[in-house]
Amino acid sequence: MNTTRASSACQAYRASILHFTADPAFDDKAHAWHEDGLLIIDGGRVHAAGDHSQLRDAVPEGVQVQDFRGKLIVPGFIDTHIHYPQTDMIASPAPGLLPWLETYTFPTERKFADGEHAREVASFFLDELLRCGTTTAMVYCTVHPSSVNAFFGESDKRNLRMVAGKIMMDRNCPEFLSDTAEGGARDSEELINKWHKHGRQLYALTPRFAPTSTEAQLQLAGELARAYPDTFLQTHVAENTDEVAWVKSLFPNSRSYLDVYDHYGMMRPRAMYAHCIWLDDHDRARMRETQSAASICPTSNLFLGSGLFDFARADAAQVPLSLATDVGGGTSFSMLQTMNEVYKVGRMGGTYLPALRMFYMATLGGARSMQLEGTIGNFAPGVEADFVVLDPKATPLLARRTARTESLEELLFAFALLGDDRAIAATYSAGRQVHVRDARQDVPELVEA
Structure with a gap:
């Protein structure tokens, strides 16, 4: 654990973490996925996002890591x-x-x-x-x-x-x-x-x-x-x-x-x-x-x-x-249900939309279209800490399907085709929790980094 004293506005979240740096349709290295990841927030902005093993020592002393393992954190839609x-x-x-x-x-x-x-x-x-x-x-x-x-x-x-x-x-x-x-x-x-x-x-x-x-x-x-x-x-x-x-x-x-x-x-x-x-x-x-x-x-x-x-x-x-x-x-x-429909629109028009592309359009693609990249849309340092915690076990069918996924693409595709508002375990805006699906069920466990 880092001995740096914690800012009162510092938080850390452990989960699978995904965000984008480019459009997957045009860049093979458009996303960053940390299967066991850590997201560190300070003052309502992203301080760092990466592998837990590499960032755990960057968590300031006194900050307890909120444990969302088994869930996926993505930028807010x-x-x-x-x-x-x-x-x-x-x-x-x-x-x-x-x-x-x-x-x-x-x-x-x-x-x-x-x-x-x-x-x-x-x-x-x-x-x-x-x-x-x-x-x-x-x-x-x-x-x-x-x-x-x-x-x-x-x-x-x-x-x-x-x-x-x-x-x-x-x-x-x-x-x-x-x-x-x-x-x-x-x-x-x-x-x-x-x-x-x-x-x-x-x-x-x-x-x-x-x-x-x-x-x-x-x-x-x-x-x-x-x-x-x-x-x-x-x-x-x-x-x-x-x-x-x-x-x-x-x-x-x-x-x-x-x-x-x-x-x-x-x-x-x-x-x-x-x-x-x-x-x-x-x-x-x-x-x-x-x-x-x-x-x-x-x-x-x-x-x-x-x-x-x-x-x-x-x-x-x-x-x-x-x-x-x-x-x-x-x-x-629901942007997840909207992904479900845009996938079908693409297929009817002869275009196959991978789930990575759909999640990009719903996050960084929106920010870029609005000329707000660097303000919202991903987890680059300094970006406003708006993010969502997705639960792959939100419904029995989603849980059954995601238990059998063998890649990130399959996991995201299951969220896009089977997910809806129930898959949103929690929503954060500027680092503050603004929605939790069920306070009794989804308050994360606090653990040492």
Whole structure:
């Protein structure tokens, strides 16, 4: 044991430890796996991660190692596209995207003019994310500034690394949800000044999608994106064919749906485009050039019948990729269940996605797509200590299957195909436990290093 005195904020965890340094699709040495590993945290940040045998002497005197042996520690999951106001309408039936918006989404979002309602939903939503192992998300609020204040207030209380923004929407929507070009921009700027980089909170400019914004609003959104280059930008693009045709009719001079956003200066680093199904190679090349990222939403795309993401063409163009639940079009908060569906989407499109790639997209891939590598997403020294403890014995079937796995890939594949929220034994944010599945069952034993 190291005789260095322990910081009061120092913790150590013994388990199997996995994280990524690159995309496994393009690098054979993209991950680091320590079957008997040690993760040392100091001041809410990673101090070291590696083999227990090599790091045990680095544990300061007086720090007891929390023993999670038999479990797997990975970085906290990063969900790059989700709507918190749609929590209460998840699993609502509709024949497609546009009628689903009219029938369920807009009436549900109307309620978020009430700040107390927004706060209650935000509280449940964040607890549900943590229960599923998600420690960072790119979140859509509603058109109401009160919905943003409620969300960031609840996230800030939990000291979570979250990105969110007020929807900008001034046409083709109910009057009760419509802002104006100038009003939406003014509200967004005020919210940027209030919340961006307040603690761990980050702001995203959020025009809902091109059909619900006038050209004046898109122009102002682009101007804000240039004026505040370290903010994020999030919107939807090319989700289904009816939507693409609608955009073509509204913007007949644009080369493509994505070109609408490009025209207004909205393609840049920290821009996240959800879905990206019906793009062409020119669009994908433009995403690579601008480092705009694609958020893949398999459960939503299958639920609404929108289409299948084309991994082969996206990878050929080297588009930054990440994974998202897209609740409430998506049908689960669990990134493990989302991996289950994205694997099948890949197979239906002729692409095989190894489990390592899926776990990368849900961790470091999300961080890279958001330009937050070095802040979240892996266990490099100095990175914020957001992590999840996965239990391979969480269910009888998972326990039976994982007992027979013979490689890391097989173990991860079992988690991805058979796992859900029950597989999350504990979730930590900035080194602090923010969820435990069963306090009687999962409090780790304290042992000597």
